[in-house]
Amino acid sequence: MKILVIEDDKEIQELILYFLTKEGYEVDSADDGLEGLKLLKEKQHNLVVLDLMLPNLDGKNFTKIVKGISSEYGNPTIIMLTAKTEIEDVLEGLEIGADDYMKKPFDPRELVLRVKRFFKDSEIKREKESKFEFYKLKIEDDRHRVLYDENEIELSKKEYDLLLLLVQNKNLVITREKILDKVWNSNYYAGDRTVDVYISKLRDKLPELSEHIRTIKGVGYKLEEKR
Secondary structure, eight states: OOEEEEEOOOHHHHHHHHHHHHHTTTEESSSSHHHHHHHHHOEEEEEEEEESSSSSSSSHHHHHHHOHHHHHOOEEEEEEOOOOGGHHHHHHHHHTTEEEEEESSSSSSHHHHHHHHHHHHHHHHHHHHHHHTTTTEEEEETTTTTEETTOOOOOOHHHOOOHHHHHHTTSSEHHHHHHHIIIIOOTTTHHHHHHHHHHHHHHHOHHHHHEEEEETTTTTTEEESSO
């Protein structure tokens, strides 16, 4: 996990770096907001420890930029560091996307615990978001693996993407146009017949699932939990 520490007080910065590095994290540092913004864009850190009062670009505006342009800066967790007199600024920072804050002076061991908690929560969230189930079917998206009744099923890339789309939208009608857009993307030409062919492929490879794939005439397909 990569962490970026943006703090203009060298003593505080070095103290934070020491404790986080000791825990085995990959840590970068910056002395001002603009330098930190450049580093974040380049290395896409998972978490930012951010001082609120910084030269060139303060913590509030840093957060606003990062949260507003996730395509460039990713979606890092942001922990703000603040003096007690800056609480109104902190509240504004939380409103625009910061995840947590700590008042100075603080115990760096508490900061380490908060960092560990955020990473643990993120890992749990990723695991939940990458696993999908439908009856005896299991999709482990993080491993790009499909199991039926605990037996692994070999699927092509397009078959896998189509099955995942159906399971993610179970009990909802998915139009052929949406399937073409999501699985083949809008820049690639494929006719409606292509979708039908790949649905047939899924039916052949997962016959037990076939009865749950319903054709909506003239519209598309629907994966139903009950027929």
